[in-house]
Every structure is written in C-alpha cells, then in structure tokens.
Amino acid sequence: MSKKKSKEEALVDLLKSRKELTLKAKYGKQQGPLVLCPVKDSITGGLLGVKVLSEDDKKKEARVVDGYTSRKITNDITFRYDNIIDRTDWDWIVHNKEIAASREDALQEEVVLFYVDDYKAELEKSVKKKEIIFQAQSLVHKASKDRRLEVCRLFGMDGSYMDPSEVFEFLYDKATNFPEKTIAKFEDDDVKHKILMMDLVNAKVIVKDDETGVYVFGDTKLGSKDETVVQWLKDPQNHDIVREMMIDLAS
CATH class of the missing domain: 3.30.250.10 (RecA protein, C-terminal domain)
Known part of the structure; x- marks a missing residue:
C-alpha cells in the first residue's frame, strides 16, 4: 500500500506535472504582498525543502538557498518548472503554512494567505453549482400547487395560509440558496x-x-x-x- 503524499510533496509534484502554477491571494487584489523565508525543521534544524550542498556544489547552482533567502509572494505570481529559480524556491515555499493547495483549503485555514489557482477546476465547480441550482429551480416551476405546499411543509412552513405566489417565491429562494436540500425534498418519496x-x-x-x-x-x-x-x-x-x-x- 503506497504512502499518502504530504501536502508539500503533492505541491512539488503539482508544479512538475503542470509545468506552471499561479498563486492567488486569499483576500483578492487588495491583499498586500507576503515575504516568505525557508522554514526550519524543528527536529533537525535544517531547512525544509532545501538541498544540503557542499561548497563546491554551491558554486554550480543557479540558486543557493539559506536561512536568509526570501521570496516576495503577490497575487497572480507564477512559478514555472523550467525556471530553475522558481523550481528551487517552490520546493521550500510549499512548507510555509501561509500556502494552501486550493481555494477550498485556504478558506478552511485562517493562517493561509495564498493558494494555488486551479481555474479549470473552479470553473467546473461553478458550472456544476449553477446546474444544480437550475435543476432545483426547475422542480419548483414544474411542481403542482399541492406538491409545492407539501415541500413547504418539509421546510417547516405551512403554505396553506399563503398566497400561491408567496409559496412559489419561498421555494424559489430555497432552490437558489439551498439547491441540494430543495431537490432532496422534491424527490422525497416519503x-x-x-x-x-x-x-x-x-x-x-x-x-x-x-x-x-x-x-x-x-x-x-x-x-x-x-x-x-x-x-x-x-x-x-x-x-x-x-x-x-x-x-x-x-x-
């Protein structure tokens, strides 16, 4: 059974596979830049994600990282795998707690300030959400008056004392804001x-x-x-x- 990759290992592999990654500021363009430095290993004292080089090897490297190395992170900063400086820095940047693998992860951790942008995944998620909302709204539109009243009851609202248009508005609002729950109630056989x-x-x-x-x-x-x-x-x-x-x- 293969060992599950850590967040840091997954991010390093992600740059290698995608060849290019962009970081987004969690709070948008108004968020200021962040200066990051290598993180020290609390056990070994070494720098996480930084290769230990001999003095001779250091002379051959395009980018030598030490405890004084820093990188300014801004909204939309891009790291490219074919750029040796980007690739070297990315190996240690991923160990900073302010960096998350996704927007979803960033929203769950208060300390995170930047996350890896996945435009395609975010677009697909947005499209799927809109499709679910449309499905829920369609159920409201197609439902009979009696069915709408039944679903109203499942939401804890007695619609028998409401105007039919008010019942519709109530359910349409639920479909827009709670589409999955609305669909489940309309499709409930019980x-x-x-x-x-x-x-x-x-x-x-x-x-x-x-x-x-x-x-x-x-x-x-x-x-x-x-x-x-x-x-x-x-x-x-x-x-x-x-x-x-x-x-x-x-x-």
Whole structure:
C-alpha cells in the first residue's frame, strides 16, 4: 500500500506535472504582498525543502538557498518548472503554512494567505453549482400547487395560509440558496408520511415519552427517531392503527 503524499510533496509534484502554477491571494487584489523565508525543521534544524550542498556544489547552482533567502509572494505570481529559480524556491515555499493547495483549503485555514489557482477546476465547480441550482429551480416551476405546499411543509412552513405566489417565491429562494436540500425534498418519496407525522405530533395524537424518548400512540411504540416513525406509518401491517390515528386527528 503506497504512502499518502504530504501536502508539500503533492505541491512539488503539482508544479512538475503542470509545468506552471499561479498563486492567488486569499483576500483578492487588495491583499498586500507576503515575504516568505525557508522554514526550519524543528527536529533537525535544517531547512525544509532545501538541498544540503557542499561548497563546491554551491558554486554550480543557479540558486543557493539559506536561512536568509526570501521570496516576495503577490497575487497572480507564477512559478514555472523550467525556471530553475522558481523550481528551487517552490520546493521550500510549499512548507510555509501561509500556502494552501486550493481555494477550498485556504478558506478552511485562517493562517493561509495564498493558494494555488486551479481555474479549470473552479470553473467546473461553478458550472456544476449553477446546474444544480437550475435543476432545483426547475422542480419548483414544474411542481403542482399541492406538491409545492407539501415541500413547504418539509421546510417547516405551512403554505396553506399563503398566497400561491408567496409559496412559489419561498421555494424559489430555497432552490437558489439551498439547491441540494430543495431537490432532496422534491424527490422525497416519503413526503406524505413525513407530513402526516408532523400533523400527528402537532395534534398530540402521537407523543414522545419523556423517559424513553420513544414516540407512542397509546400503548403502541412507533420508534425513537423520525425516520423510524415514518417507516412505521408506511408499513401496510400498521394500516388499521394508522386509520385510528387519522380518526383522532380529524376529531
């Protein structure tokens, strides 16, 4: 089983494979430059990502790195693999905690100030997100009035007291801002039974036992989780008891 590469090893390999990398400032063009120096290994005292060279070898190198070496990092700075200075500096720059492999990683770490730009990946992610939003919005458009009201209930909103246009606006807003969740609710095969459970709980036809945390209808135990209760309500074997619940609900 191959050993997983560290972030630093992956970034070094990334420059080698892509031949060119661009760093983006996490906070955009208004973010100032950052001066980086090699990071010292806390165990060995050596410089991470820096080759140990003899005095003779140093004379042959185009770029000799030591503890006083620095590189100014700015928005859109580019490193090229065929440039020996870029390649040499990149080997030690990747060990600085201010550098991340992606925008996603940069947003998760407060200390990160620059990340490797992947325009193609970001574009694909943006397109995919727009496609999902469009799919969610289409479901809202195509849904019947009754279906929209059902999905409203799943979002915790009783749309029966709202104007149809308000229901549409509510769901369209959800589709735009929470497309995955909206799609899941529109495609939920258990929507009717979930709404039934809400109604039964709200009317106290079924209650949750304070000691056991189990939902009950009289002496009948239905389950401790919402999903379990929904499946219980769907089970044909429980049809007669569910009918009793419906009678109590209507009374």
